Amino acid sequence: MNNGQTLDFAEKNRGLRSKKLLKRNMWITTAFFSASIFLQEIMTAIFTCGLDFAQFFMIVINTIAVGSVLAVVLSFISNMKARNWVTGVISVINAVIFCAQICYYHVFGQFFEWETIGMADSLFKDFWRESLVAIWECLLKIILIFVPFILFVVFRKRFGMFKACKSYIRMRWILVFIISLLMCLFFTFVPRVARETYLEGETNKVTGTFGVMTSTRRGIEQLIFGKSTYTPSSQETEGTIIEPGKKTEDTAETGEPPVPGSESGTETSEPPKPIIEGDNVLEIDFDSLIAENSGNKDVVALLKYFQSREPTNKNEYTGYFEGKNLIFMSLESFCGEFISEELTPTLYMMTHSGFVFSNYYNSLWGGSTSTGEFANLSGMFYNSANAMKTIGDHTLPFALGNQFLKLGYHTFAFHANSVTYYNRTYAYPALGYQYYYGRGGTTVLDPVTRSVQTLKTGIEEFTDADGNGWTMKSNGTKPQWPESDHELAKLTISKYIDQQPFHVYYMTISGHCNYNWAGNDMCSKHRAEVEGLEYKNEEVKAFIACNLEVELMLKQLIDDLDAAGILDNTVFVMTADHYPYEMSDESLAELYDLPVNNIRTNFELYRNELIIWCSSMKKPVKVDKVCSAIDILPTVSNLFGLPYDSRMLAGVDVLSDATPIAIINTLQKLNGSYIDWCWITDYGYKKSSFVANEAYDWTSDSKSAYAKGISSRVSSMKNYFFKALSTDFYKYLKLN
Numbered sequence: 001m002n003n004g005q006t007l008d009f010a011e012k013n014r015g016l017r018s019k020k021l022l023k024r025n026m027w028i029t030t031a032f033f034s035a036s037i038f039l040q041e042i043m044t045a046i047f048t049c050g051l052d053f054a055q056f057f058m059i060v061i062n063t064i065a066v067g068s069v070l071a072v073v074l075s076f077i078s079n080m081k082a083r084n085w086v087t088g089v090i091s092v093i094n095a096v097i098f099c100a101q102i103c104y105y106h107v108f109g110q111f112f113e114w115e116t117i118g119m120a121d122s123l124f125k126d127f128w129r130e131s132l133v134a135i136w137e138c139l140l141k142i143i144l145i146f147v148p149f150i151l152f153v154v155f156r157k158r159f160g161m162f163k164a165c166k167s168y169i170r171m172r173w174i175l176v177f178i179i180s181l182l183m184c185l186f187f188t189f190v191p192r193v194a195r196e197t198y199l200e201g202e203t204n205k206v207t208g209t210f211g212v213m214t215s216t217r218r219g220i221e222q223l224i225f226g227k228s229t230y231t232p233s234s235q236e237t238e239g240t241i242i243e244p245g246k247k248t249e250d251t252a253e254t255g256e257p258p259v260p261g262s263e264s265g266t267e268t269s270e271p272p273k274p275i276i277e278g279d280n281v282l283e284i285d286f287d288s289l290i291a292e293n294s295g296n297k298d299v300v301a302l303l304k305y306f307q308s309r310e311p312t313n314k315n316e317y318t319g320y321f322e323g324k325n326l327i328f329m330s331l332e333s334f335c336g337e338f339i340s341e342e343l344t345p346t347l348y349m350m351t352h353s354g355f356v357f358s359n360y361y362n363s364l365w366g367g368s369t370s371t372g373e374f375a376n377l378s379g380m381f382y383n384s385a386n387a388m389k390t391i392g393d394h395t396l397p398f399a400l401g402n403q404f405l406k407l408g409y410h411t412f413a414f415h416a417n418s419v420t421y422y423n424r425t426y427a428y429p430a431l432g433y434q435y436y437y438g439r440g441g442t443t444v445l446d447p448v449t450r451s452v453q454t455l456k457t458g459i460e461e462f463t464d465a466d467g468n469g470w471t472m473k474s475n476g477t478k479p480q481w482p483e484s485d486h487e488l489a490k491l492t493i494s495k496y497i498d499q500q501p502f503h504v505y506y507m508t509i510s511g512h513c514n515y516n517w518a519g520n521d522m523c524s525k526h527r528a529e530v531e532g533l534e535y536k537n538e539e540v541k542a543f544i545a546c547n548l549e550v551e552l553m554l555k556q557l558i559d560d561l562d563a564a565g566i567l568d569n570t571v572f573v574m575t576a577d578h579y580p581y582e583m584s585d586e587s588l589a590e591l592y593d594l595p596v597n598n599i600r601t602n603f604e605l606y607r608n609e610l611i612i613w614c615s616s617m618k619k620p621v622k623v624d625k626v627c628s629a630i631d632i633l634p635t636v637s638n639l640f641g642l643p644y645d646s647r648m649l650a651g652v653d654v655l656s657d658a659t660p661i662a663i664i665n666t667l668q669k670l671n672g673s674y675i676d677w678c679w680i681t682d683y684g685y686k687k688s689s690f691v692a693n694e695a696y697d698w699t700s701d702s703k704s705a706y707a708k709g710i711s712s713r714v715s716s717m718k719n720y721f722f723k724a725l726s727t728d729f730y731k732y733l734k735l736n
Helices: 003-047 053-075 080-108 114-126 128-137 139-145 147-155 167-189 192-200 203-210 212-225 286-292 297-308 345-353 369-378 400-406 421-430 485-495 521-525 538-563 585-592 629-639 700-727 729-733
Strands: 266-268 325-331 355-357 410-418 435-439 441-445 452-455 502-507 570-576 610-613 621-623 662-664 678-681 684-686 690-692
Touching (some): 003 053, 003 080, 003 139, 003 212, 053 167, 053 203, 139 147, 325 400, 400 410, 400 502, 410 421, 421 452, 485 502
Parallel strands (some): 325 502, 325 570, 410 435
Antiparallel strands (some): 266 621, 441 452, 678 684, 684 690
């Protein structure tokens, strides 16, 4: 073979090796990204909500699609150094997203929503301690998530990864991407449950079904284009539900949770007031409003829906507290499991001598404090941490602040932490609070023009009757964390005690996580008071310790109101924003005396206290009906004799003859499926299936019809009330 032939052969051989190398490197690129994301998805599922076969399968085809498209994109970058830098950056970003979800889930028991990204600065500014603790406690998991990036850094040169490739090689991987994408679409939209989960876009369900990458893409899409809501049909109504009759003999044994037994309704030994005839409705000309808004199909559908709803009746408790002052509280991470006559005498007295609700439930809607507070204040529900931001520019005529403001009450809101967190500076004025004082500022609402002014002077500059201000840390420059609600009561009561009639709202903070002796000043403050309690978990003791601030806060307010001679003229309404979900399963099991297995899906975890109390009440009123946070506003509105329309609220007046539905949104998996939007009524409860209260007379057909009817009603309520929020529906009623 001559030299020319040898050179030709060598050149040809190099070309073949080059093609093999290009193919190999394309394989390596795709395999690296697919394997990296696959491992991160699997680890994240195991570390958080658990992994099932359906999710595993969706992750496999999703990661192949993502890996192939990333490989194709990188193949267009001809400079190897630039390509490696881009690969490294993508790997880090992916790892950070997975780590953020793991840490967020570790603290809040749910996944991070992209639509709340604007709150990130406040989150780290106000809750940096919890963030650091979460990172430390998840450190091993974080390291494991970063393993693919570490391997890339170490071995990228050895494998000669990410060299440029020819078009025909690139086309093969575009084809792989298209096939994977089609498979993703097929298995997402053909199965009904998967299709509904994806289109609904609820972060926890999407993440738990399709993985972090899909929920991230879905979240960014909603962040850019907005969160779509279901458009209900104008023909859709809630329908009629046939309730079963009582058995002649009480044989109620219902298991978990114990749904109400034979004493459903109300009991009181007080002579009832004469029943006021009629329903709690306003004079709304629906037909005229429908004609006026005929070009807006969403508004027309909503008007027809609310027109068709059954109102609740006025009753012997209508106007029971008419003309009195009202102090309303949302209690941070509160539960009644630690209340005792010895440890918390004030709470014990209030939970046993006012309206005593034995079957009250708090849901976990999906947005932490924001959604719990929203349900308490609005009589509606929403499943986003942006719930309070959503209503900032809305018309909310039935919010208690607005109702009392129209009656000439002085309305105040107080929060010991950041004045801006959860966009409260916008939400509270919309809810009708004329003055909102928080740490870092004050919001003032003009009740006539509805204009809002925000002042930089905040609650931290207040002093109590003795001239004392906030208790500072040892360095004297920063307040305690969390802040003291007992001090909040002492610092704020002078603002309203001489301005009757008043309606005051407190959002507490002392019960906030984490529950330990080192990083929580309220826990350490009351450590000595709980040391003798017979709990094994220190976290449980720390939780009880910080919640003793609520006891002291209430005692302070009661003493001051009593000294001013207006205690009998002041009503207290209190409930939690959510159960203390930041605690470990083991601690929750000990605190609630429940089995630790699947505790987050145990409805008993959501049973809580609703306190409605006034010292003028001679004897307690026992209420055994199932009820929840959305029922507070209509119940309180009726007790105060406020003019409101019961058809416009998701909840009902518990003291009327209506049957409330407690919706339990656990955001947790049970046997591989999320059991969200479950419900409890006096007649039974539904998780994955309906469990009837056997105190009632059922047939197999009546059980099925009842369960389908309630589930359909819950679905309609969800669709319509979400749409009402997205359209600012209540402004179309022209009630203001």
